[in-house]
Amino acid sequence: MVKSNKMNWKSILLIAGIISIASPLFAGGPWPQARGNGYFKLYQWWTVFDQHYTDTGELDPNVTTGVFNTSLYAEYGLTDRFTGILNAPLFSRNYMNNLISSTTGETLVEGEAINSIGDIDLGIKYGLTKPGSKFPVAATLILGIPSGQTAGGSQENLQTGDGEFNQFIRVDAGTSFKIGKQTNAYTSLYTGFNNRGNDFSEEVRFGLEAGAGLLNSKLWLIGRLDVVESLKNGATAATVNSTSIFANNTEFSSYSLEAAYYITPKIGVSASVAAAFRGEIIAAAPSYSVGVFLDLKK
Numbered sequence: 001m002v003k004s005n006k007m008n009w010k011s012i013l014l015i016a017g018i019i020s021i022a023s024p025l026f027a028g029g030p031w032p033q034a035r036g037n038g039y040f041k042l043y044q045w046w047t048v049f050d051q052h053y054t055d056t057g058e059l060d061p062n063v064t065t066g067v068f069n070t071s072l073y074a075e076y077g078l079t080d081r082f083t084g085i086l087n088a089p090l091f092s093r094n095y096m097n098n099l100i101s102s103t104t105g106e107t108l109v110e111g112e113a114i115n116s117i118g119d120i121d122l123g124i125k126y127g128l129t130k131p132g133s134k135f136p137v138a139a140t141l142i143l144g145i146p147s148g149q150t151a152g153g154s155q156e157n158l159q160t161g162d163g164e165f166n167q168f169i170r171v172d173a174g175t176s177f178k179i180g181k182q183t184n185a186y187t188s189l190y191t192g193f194n195n196r197g198n199d200f201s202e203e204v205r206f207g208l209e210a211g212a213g214l215l216n217s218k219l220w221l222i223g224r225l226d227v228v229e230s231l232k233n234g235a236t237a238a239t240v241n242s243t244s245i246f247a248n249n250t251e252f253s254s255y256s257l258e259a260a261y262y263i264t265p266k267i268g269v270s271a272s273v274a275a276a277f278r279g280e281i282i283a284a285a286p287s288y289s290v291g292v293f294l295d296l297k298k
Contacts, residue, residue: 029188029209030138030172032127033077034297041073041270043291053279055249063109064097065283069118081127085142089118092148092160114152119161120145128171135175140192142168162246164198170205185212199235200248203228222258230280252279260293268293 033039048066051059070091076084095113100106123142129135148161174188187210194203207226214221232249256274263269270293275286 029186029190030127030129030136030174032081032083032125032131032138033075034131035077035080037297038074038076039293039295039297040075041291041293043071043073043270043289045069045071045287045289047283047285047287049283049285051284053252053276053282053284055280057278057280059284063099066093066095068093071118075125080131083125085121085123085125085140087121087123089120089148089160092116092118094152094158094160096153096158109155112153112158114149114158114160116149116152116160117147119148135173137171137173140168140170140172142170144168159246162198162200164196164200166194166196166200168192168194168205174209179212182216183212183214184217186210196234201234202231204231205229218262220258220260222260224256224258224274225254226256227253247281250279250281252276252282254279258289262295266295268295 046066046068048064049062050064051061054060069089071087071089073088074084074086078084093113093115096109096111098107098111099109121142121144123140125138125140128137128139144164144166146161146163146165148159148163150159150161150163152158152160170190170192172188172190174186176184176186179185187208189206189208191206192204194205196202205226205228207224209222209224211220211222213219228251230249230251234248254274254276256272258270258272260270261268270289270291272289273286274289276282276284
């Protein structure tokens with residue numbers, strides 16, 4: 001619970017981009033799944049924050065807000081070069097605590113919550129280089145389906161989706177190698193363009209990833225760096241309902257760390273943490289994720 005002497009709902013900002021930071025990296029970098037192989041992950045993602053980055057990059061307090069997503073992520077090899085992708089928040093919960101006056105102790109606004117599905121991502125990845133290439137390159141198209149709830153609560157400022165259909169096109173390149181004689185490792189980078197609808201600004205995205213398999217590749221440690229730059233060519237935040245959990249004209253630089261452990265050759269568990277170290281109109285708090293996965297290529 002956060003105390004405040006005034007109500008400023010327009011300062012309660014969170015963006016879809018922060019959710020994508022903690023989600024599995026779409027399409028697994030530049031490596032398509034082989035035909036009939038797949039990767040399936042059921043995971044819980046959440047963040048709780050009481051401050052955010054403003055549109056000038058400064059920190060500002062807000063009423064304590066939380067978002068919880070239970071999601072299914074899947075990759076499946078349609079051919080050796082085409083991989084189908086799904087990221088579906090099957091259950092999404094967005095809540096706000098009571099807004100309390102710091103001078104009188106009076107409850108200015110009662111806390112509320114909504115439960116729904118979230119925005120679903122559907123995609124296809126194509127290997128531009130032949131399977132087994134030392135330096136693979138792949139192109140991916142991700143379609144953001146506006147399946148979440150866009151207005152909930154008495155003030156209609158709770159959401160599980162942004163209400164816009166977007167198309168994210170990205171190119172990944174990378175390589176795998178060994179550290180010493182036994183440790184498998186890889187590194188990859190990507191760049192992409194996110195075309196958004198409903199008066200949201202387009203975005204340029206890029207990032208890199210590196211991972212290493214320890215304990216005979218039973219334990220994978222992965223680090224990621226992601227950057228989102230808004231073209232700021234859409235409507236202003238005020239006209240796109242910035243009082244929701246999804247805002248416009250957002251930018252951030254973030255890191256994430258993930259550990260994945262194979263309990264059996266096919267089944268494993270994972271945990272990750274992500275946070276933005278630079279942002280505009282974005283939550284200033286880490287997000288977390290835990291999950292269980294099935295890896296059919298093992």
